[in-house]
Amino acid sequence: MDPFKGQGGIQMLLIAEQEAQHIVSNARNLRTQRLKQAKDEVEREAAQYRSHMEDEYQKLISENTGSSGSNVKRLEEETDAKIKNLKKSTSKISSEVVDMLLKYVTNIKT
Amino acid sequence: MNDADVSKQIQQMVRFIRQEAEEKANEISVSAEEEFNIEKLQLVEAEKKKIRQEYERKERQVEIRKKIEYSMQLNASRIKVLQAQDDVISSMKEAASKELLNVSHHHDDHVYRNLLKDLIVQCLLRLKEPSVLLRCRKDDLHLVENVLDSAAQEYAEKANVDPPEIIVDNQVYLPPGLTHQNSHDLYCSGGVVLASRDGKIVCENTLDARLDVVFRKKLPEIRKQLFGQIVA
Numbered sequence: 001m002d003p004f005k006g007q008g009g010i011q012m013l014l015i016a017e018q019e020a021q022h023i024v025s026n027a028r029n030l031r032t033q034r035l036k037q038a039k040d041e042v043e044r045e046a047a048q049y050r051s052h053m054e055d056e057y058q059k060l061i062s063e064n065t066g067s068s069g070s071n072v073k074r075l076e077e078e079t080d081a082k083i084k085n086l087k088k089s090t091s092k093i094s095s096e097v098v099d100m101l102l103k104y105v106t107n108i109k110t
Numbered sequence: 111m112n113d114a115d116v117s118k119q120i121q122q123m124v125r126f127i128r129q130e131a132e133e134k135a136n137e138i139s140v141s142a143e144e145e146f147n148i149e150k151l152q153l154v155e156a157e158k159k160k161i162r163q164e165y166e167r168k169e170r171q172v173e174i175r176k177k178i179e180y181s182m183q184l185n186a187s188r189i190k191v192l193q194a195q196d197d198v199i200s201s202m203k204e205a206a207s208k209e210l211l212n213v214s215h216h217h218d219d220h221v222y223r224n225l226l227k228d229l230i231v232q233c234l235l236r237l238k239e240p241s242v243l244l245r246c247r248k249d250d251l252h253l254v255e256n257v258l259d260s261a262a263q264e265y266a267e268k269a270n271v272d273p274p275e276i277i278v279d280n281q282v283y284l285p286p287g288l289t290h291q292n293s294h295d296l297y298c299s300g301g302v303v304l305a306s307r308d309g310k311i312v313c314e315n316t317l318d319a320r321l322d323v324v325f326r327k328k329l330p331e332i333r334k335q336l337f338g339q340i341v342a
Contacts, residue, residue: 009120016124020131027135031142038150046157053165060169064176072183079187083194086336090198093335094205101206104324105317106213108228110235110268 195337202332203325207299210317211287214300219253226250226302227257227264233304233313234265234274241275245303248283254302277307284316 214222226246234242246254255278262273288297301316 009116012120012124013127016127020127023128023131023135024138027138027142031138031145034142034146035149038146039153042150042153042157045154046161049158050161053161057165057168061172064172071180075180075183075187079190082191086191086194086198089336090202094202097202097332097335098206098209101203101321101324101328102209102213104328105206105210105320106225108225108232110228110231110264 195333198336199329199332203321206321206325207288207318210299210321213317214250214287222300223253223257225300226253227261229302229315230254230257230261230276230304231264231268233302233315234261234276235269236313237304237306237311238269239274239306239311240272241277241307243277243279243305243307243309245279245282245284245305247286247298247300249286250300250302251278251280251283254278276304 213225230244244254244258258276258278262276265271266273284298284303285296286292287299297318299317299321301318301320303312303314303316305312
């Protein structure tokens, strides 16, 4: 057996082992990267989802502001209408009530 | 074994080593992808849930704030209506109070004089005292002195007793009627105040006091006329 050729053969095997280790290491590194990528993608999707929810929320707020505004306005209108009706009925019966009160004040039972 | 065979065997071993490595790498890659998908799905779902809960909480707070605001507005509205109701009733009483001045000012003396007599008789009937003190406005003094005897006589007949002694206070008078000058002072629109001699029993029969009593008594009726059946 040629000693050179024997040494060459062992060398080739060692090199193959090293390359094999690299292949496996690369795969492991890719896996780690991939998992990190998963986290990155999760954050991106979460940010998108949050943005969507924020839009919905802001829409809700502006709707509520409008709704609340219209509610308050309606309430004010109802209140003013009640008070207006009140003053109308007051003016109708005011002199009548005053007369009634005076009648009792000046009608003395002895 | 010749060199060719040795070389052949080494090549075979090298291929085997590489094949093993590539199979392992492939296995790692496949499981990495699975882990990737599972991990991503789980994390995305967890994040979304967290975000969703956050916004549900914020929306609930908006709803609550909205309800609180409306409730406050509604309450303010009710108070406003109640205040308006009180205001109109007060204005009626005020109008009646002003009219009292006409009773003692613009009527002819006969009507007011008769009123004073009746007021005195009413007090005498309630006090049932043989001797009483009487206070009136200074402006009414002459009218009161005019009717004292007939009031005492009327009381005596009604109560079937001797005519009482009525002492008119010439030192202290009831305050005068409301004018622009004394709008913040005590005032009396007319009428009399009688008291037992020891001062312990008082019969306040001023027009203003009578208006207070009548007003309080008739308030439910007035409110009913104004506000219908709704009890405000």
